[in-house]
Amino acid sequence: MLPGWGFWNMLWALFAVLAAAGQTMRNAMQRDLVARVGVVAATHVRFLFGFPFALLFLALMALGTGEAVPPVAIGALPVIAIAAATQAVATGLMLQAMKTKSFVVTTAYTKTEPVLVALFGLVFLGEKLSAPAFGAIGIATFGVLLTAWPRSKGEGWSMPAIALGLASAALFAISAVAFRAAIHALPEGGFGIRASTILAVGLGMQAAFLTLYLLITDRPALSAILANWRPSLLAGFLGALASQFWFLGFALISAAKVRTVGLVEVLFARLVSGKMFSETPSGREAVGLLLIVLGVAMLLSVSA
Numbered sequence: 001m002l003p004g005w006g007f008w009n010m011l012w013a014l015f016a017v018l019a020a021a022g023q024t025m026r027n028a029m030q031r032d033l034v035a036r037v038g039v040v041a042a043t044h045v046r047f048l049f050g051f052p053f054a055l056l057f058l059a060l061m062a063l064g065t066g067e068a069v070p071p072v073a074i075g076a077l078p079v080i081a082i083a084a085a086t087q088a089v090a091t092g093l094m095l096q097a098m099k100t101k102s103f104v105v106t107t108a109y110t111k112t113e114p115v116l117v118a119l120f121g122l123v124f125l126g127e128k129l130s131a132p133a134f135g136a137i138g139i140a141t142f143g144v145l146l147t148a149w150p151r152s153k154g155e156g157w158s159m160p161a162i163a164l165g166l167a168s169a170a171l172f173a174i175s176a177v178a179f180r181a182a183i184h185a186l187p188e189g190g191f192g193i194r195a196s197t198i199l200a201v202g203l204g205m206q207a208a209f210l211t212l213y214l215l216i217t218d219r220p221a222l223s224a225i226l227a228n229w230r231p232s233l234l235a236g237f238l239g240a241l242a243s244q245f246w247f248l249g250f251a252l253i254s255a256a257k258v259r260t261v262g263l264v265e266v267l268f269a270r271l272v273s274g275k276m277f278s279e280t281p282s283g284r285e286a287v288g289l290l291l292i293v294l295g296v297a298m299l300l301s302v303s304a
Contacts, residue, residue: 013300015249016258020265022242027269029235030091031098036228039099041221043092044214047206048225049236050243054200057244061196069197070189076182080198083178084205090171097164109165111144111263116173118256124177127254132302137260140295146288147266176259180250191251199247203240260299263292 249258
């Protein structure tokens with residue numbers, strides 16, 4: 001163990017890396033499903049097939065810790081509903097953006113989120129970050145922007161994709177802060193059982209709402225989801241697993257720090273885009289990826 005690097009104090013960072021890895025694979029599978037079932041249905045896959053796994057994770061957490069599932073106060077439900085709704089809409093906007101730009105570039109657009117999370121966390125939760133921590137977030141975010149920079153003058157910026165990506169990032173930021181607030185609003189239990197409880201409640205809300213929405217507006221989309229149940233099931237599992245790790249991180253430390261370490265998702269997206277979508281990196285993108293690694297390393301150093 002490195003001097004001053006307490007494993008338990010840095011467990012949140014491990015959760016963030018695992019969450020980023022799972023989320024990258026889930027995003028790739030959802031992007032692939034868009035062409036088969038449409039944007040809204042592909043968004044719903046994450047929640048409909050993820051909810052049973054969230055219940056399983058909650059049961060395993062209760063069994064492993066020996067703790068009872070904490071009660072969720074009625075007053076906390078609006079916060080969870082806001083978090084669930086903003087996350088669902090953000091996912092849909094991200095998938096829509098992926099129809100117009102590459103997988104890794106769209107991922108980069110949405111990863112401007114940590115700066116917004118830090119601001120929202122300060123305003124709504126009173127979570128203050130040190131100047132070095134803000135600096136590390138800024139460096140990593142600048143690296144994200146470089147990865148999204150057009151490769152040539154002829155390519156140019158895709159304003160619709162930028163608008164969708166930034167809107168998605170803002171909603172993901174609101175969702176992260178709201179879910180962290182909900183986790184800490186629970187009256188009892190360790191960080192694991194509280195995180196798992198909010199995940200199950202949140203995914204339950206999302207699955208119920210989007211199912212009802214599609215039943216009213218687009219029943220063939222539900223049929224398409226069921227017809228593609230194998231990839232949908234895997235996407236749902238990966239989504240629930242990634243969220244489980246995000247929520248465990250949120251239960252331990254500020255959402256801004258968790259999401260900044262989660263910027264390694266851009267690195268994972270680069271690997272996935274090269275393998276699945278035959279997208280090759282540019283020199284500027286490589287510099288951006290290095291800055292992301294530098295920013296994350298700085299944040300970990302400050303946090304340690």
